[in-house]
Amino acid sequence: MKIGKKYAESLKSYERAKSYDVGEATDIVLNNAKAKFDETIELHVRLGVDPRQADQQVRGVIVLPNGTGKTKRVLVIAKGDRADAAVAAGADFVGAEEMVQKIQTENWFGFDTVITTPDMMGVVGRIGRILGPKGLMPNPKSGTVTMDVAKAVQEVKAGKVEYRLDKTAIIHCPIGKKSFGKEKLQENFTALMDAIAKAKPAAAKGQYIKSVTLTSTMGPGVKVNYSKM
Numbered sequence: 001m002k003i004g005k006k007y008a009e010s011l012k013s014y015e016r017a018k019s020y021d022v023g024e025a026t027d028i029v030l031n032n033a034k035a036k037f038d039e040t041i042e043l044h045v046r047l048g049v050d051p052r053q054a055d056q057q058v059r060g061v062i063v064l065p066n067g068t069g070k071t072k073r074v075l076v077i078a079k080g081d082r083a084d085a086a087v088a089a090g091a092d093f094v095g096a097e098e099m100v101q102k103i104q105t106e107n108w109f110g111f112d113t114v115i116t117t118p119d120m121m122g123v124v125g126r127i128g129r130i131l132g133p134k135g136l137m138p139n140p141k142s143g144t145v146t147m148d149v150a151k152a153v154q155e156v157k158a159g160k161v162e163y164r165l166d167k168t169a170i171i172h173c174p175i176g177k178k179s180f181g182k183e184k185l186q187e188n189f190t191a192l193m194d195a196i197a198k199a200k201p202a203a204a205k206g207q208y209i210k211s212v213t214l215t216s217t218m219g220p221g222v223k224v225n226y227s228k229m
Contacts (some may be wrong), residue, residue: 006034006218007218007219010032010034010219010220011220013028013031013032014028014222016220016223017223018223019223019224019225020222020223020224020225021224021225022186022189022190022214022224023182023186025214025222025223025224026041026182026185026186026189026214027182028222029041029214029215029216029219029222030178030181030182030185030216032216032219032220033178033216033217033218033219034218034219035216035217035218037217038069038177038178038179039177039178039216039217039218039219040068040069040070040174040176040177040178040216040217041174041175041176041177041178041180041185041214041216042172042173042174042175042214042215042216042217043171043172043173043174043175043189043192043193043212043213043214044170044171044172044173044212044213044214044215045170045171045173045193045196045209045211045212045213046168046169046170046209046210046211046212047165047170047171047196047204047208047209047210048169048204048205048206048207048208048209048210049169049201049203049204049208050169051165051166051167051168051169053203055201055202055203056201056203056204057165057201058163058164058165058171058196058199058200058201059141059142059162059163059164059165059199060141060162060163060195060196060199061141061142061155061160061161061162061163062160062161062163062191062192062195063155063158063159063160064159064160064161064175064176064188064191064192065184065187065188065191066159066176066180066184066185066188067158067159067176068159068161068174068175068176068177069174069176069177069179069180070174070177071157072112072113072156072157073092073093073110073112073113074091074092074093074111074112074113074114074115074153074156074157075091075092075093075094075099075111075113075114075115076091076093076094076095076114076115076116076149076153077095077096077099077115077116077117077120077123077124077138078094078096078115078116078117078120078149079096079117079120082117082147082149083095083096085149085150086115086149086150086153088150089149089150089151089153089154089157090153090154090157091115091149091153092111093110093111096120096123097123100123100124100126100127103127103130103131104126104127104130109134109136111136113136113144113156114131114136114137114138115138115144115145115146115149115152115153115156116138116144116145116149117145117147117149118145118146118147121138121145124137124138142162143155143160161173161174161192163192163195163196163199169210171196173192175188175189175192176188178216189214193212193226196209197209209226211223212224212226
């Protein structure tokens with residue numbers, strides 16, 4: 001596989017096989033985030049669970065202390081007072097059946113998060129096959145199916161992220177932007193890792209957190225020695 005010059009230089013700046021404490025790892029990642037845009041800093045955590053087993057799923061949401069650095073576009077599918085509350089809370093798009101139809105007929109995806117009320121799930125279910133593969137289907141576990149749509153909108157705008165196990169038993173999640181600096185990124189890192197640690201399934205056996213890696217959008221991954229924390 002061919003790699004770019006900057007990427008190759010970054011690989012020489014640290015020991016790839018070594019695990020660093022979170023402060024050192026953050027410094028390395030920031031120093032190697034050399035793109036001209038504000039790179040996203042990502043956390044990747046491999047867990048010692050079996051993602052095929054329903055009782056070993058790891059999933060949750062958390063509002064990061066310093067947000068994610070990305071302004072999310074929120075679509076709320078609701079009616080009446082709930083729709084009015086969503087508008088007041090700052091939702092970017094609010095509607096009911098007409099929004100579902102717009103997605104169906106125009107293949108419209110001008111949003112990053114969908115929030116709805118329980119009574120509208122039957123309507124939203126019509127586009128489940130469209131939203132599901134894109135990770136946009138509302139779910140009570142992620143707080144996106146709720147009667148308190150105003151609070152849900154505010155949390156998303158404040159930097160709420162969902163962490164979720166993939167098929168390879170890894171959680172991938174952004175913890176901020178390069179411009180955040182070391183201190184804010186570490187605060188977000190700690191908050192997210194604490195949430196993942198507390199979400200350990202009762203059925204999980206042996207070592208729960210197998211590996212932790214920090215990386216930037218265009219940079220190489222740096223291993224973090226989580227056992228020191």
